[in-house]
Amino acid sequence: MIDENDVKLAQTGDKDAFSRLIITYQNALYRVSKGILKHDVDCADAIQEIIINSYYSVHKLKNQQNFKNWLTRILIDQCYDLLEKQDKVIPTKSVDPEIQLIAHEDSVTYDQLAEAVNKLNTNKKVIITLFYNEQLAILEIAAILNITEDTVKSRLNYARDNITSYLIEEGAKKKDHEEIDKMLEQLADKEYDEPSDIIKKGIKQTLDDLPKSNRKRRLFLSPAAIKFWSVGIVCMIFFLFLYFQFNDSPLTPSDSNNTAINIDDTFLYEEVSVEADQLSEVIEEKLDDQMLEEDIDNITILTSIKQRDRWIVLVQFDMLFPGNYALIEVKQENNTYSKRLLTLSHETNADYFHWYDETEEVGFGSGRSFSENAIIETKNRKISSYLHDDYYIYASNEKPVKVSLFNENGEVNRTLETFNFDEIYPLIAEDEDEYALFVVDNLESFEYDILEQEGIENVTSAQTTDSLESANQQYQFLNLEKSPAYVVFDDKEMIYKTYKIDELLEFLKQGE
DSSP, rough: OOOOHHHHHHHHOOOOHHHHHHHHHHHHHHHHHTTTOSSSHHHHHHHHHHHHHTTTTGOOOOOOOGGHHHHHHHHHHHHHHHHHHHHTTTOOOOOOOSSEEEEGGGGGEEEHHHHHHHHHHHHHHHHHHIISOOOOOOOOOHHHHHHHHHHHHHHHHHHHHHHHHHHTTTOOOOHHHHHHHHHHHHHHSSSOOSOHHHHHHHHHHHHHSSSSSSSSHHHGSHHHHHHHHHHHHHHHHHHHHHHHSSSOOOSSSOOOTTSSHHHHHEBBBBOOOSGGGGHHHHHHHHHHHHHHHOOOEEEEEEEEETTTTEEEEEEEEEESSEEEEEEEEEEETTTTEEEEEEEEEEOOOOEEEOOOOOOOTEEEEESSSSSEEEEOOSSOOOEEOBBBBEEEEEESSSSSSEEEETTSSEEEEEEEEGGGGGSOOSSSSTTTTOOOEEEOOOTTTTTTTTHTHHHHHHHEEEEESOOOOHHEEEHHHHHHHSEOOOOESSSEEEEEEEOOOOHHHHHHHTTO
16 A cells, blocks of 8 residues: 555655655566566666656655556656667566476466567567556556557457467467466566565665755756746747748748659648647646646647647647657637647657557657658558648548658658557667668577678667567568568668578678
């Protein structure tokens, strides 16, 4: 149970009360971080960072009962940030192989089950950790991850299916979801019950180093300070407006792209006549519904479009971490404006990302490097949306399968296909003149050392899976026929696929 009195004391700046809370939940923090990150030292870094940040932000929490879920969400965000900085290394984890069998009749060991969980992508792995290790309800997980309950259920079912497929490949009998549930519950009892010494020492040292009160740093977030910084930001935006007003604006659509591509619909920037602060209330209401009762700061309107009788407005705001986005519908009725929240999203990659809400049939994204417009392709349509301040919005009743970002000369800056919408583990290479390699090898015979031995240096990131079925399920566009398979991507899209290692090496050498 959460000690609400300690939470209240921590919110007033009581360091001892805050320390008691962290010690109470240190095991849970370790389990969650270990479900995402590979090494204990990385888990320690993530936990120590969120201890500091939450110490200075706990005063924002309105409902003391939500302290653990609030802290968990902050930790997950921090772990994702660490993954991104580590060149998207795929986490692995191991369990003592000598532990007894889970099911003697078909020889499934804890180690095999842990490896099956490890093969899941990060989104599914996080939900497995929260559901089985932390025993959180579907509603709580949805609130922590800022996704719908249906999405949580869907990812759980996909995760169970992926685990079943892996175990079958390892020689086990096919199992239903109920059997997988029991096995995962047993695994949760064995994994990471006690944080390692490096975790405990890191937590203790971080708590010892905290100042006696968090009030001094909170002055930077006081209303007066926020007002000061807001005035400065407004002035900066005003001068930028003047600059672009008297220079050639990239916001006026040229016909260079639309003439070459048959466009079904086009969306242009149109300013909405409301202030950013007027939109914050609809976001806070949604957060309250999701048991994330936090104040939002620094809300900024990024762009807006007009569609029939409504504006669709994209805003960015801060809670504990930056990178929170919301699409809000605004309608004018006489002299008043009605506002409705369409979708919320948190993105760690500010340069290129994409988000689509199937329920509201709206999407938005970011495209840097002088992108002028985005072409959004669905199964049957092509939609153009012109960027404003690096962001675009569109409406579509079909889910997109590809987004191409064009510069003012009609050249493609970046291509985001469905498989690249996940910013944590995109398959494409990060930079121009680099390759990313995706290997599907059920025999686990591929060794990355061969690239170095052959003098190949243009492969800067790589992923491996040993399940052909899960690879085709997760990345349907690959359409792989057999394993091993080798797929090469540049910084925009898939460029090469082969089933022979010699052909792969030859192709990579040509690109050197």
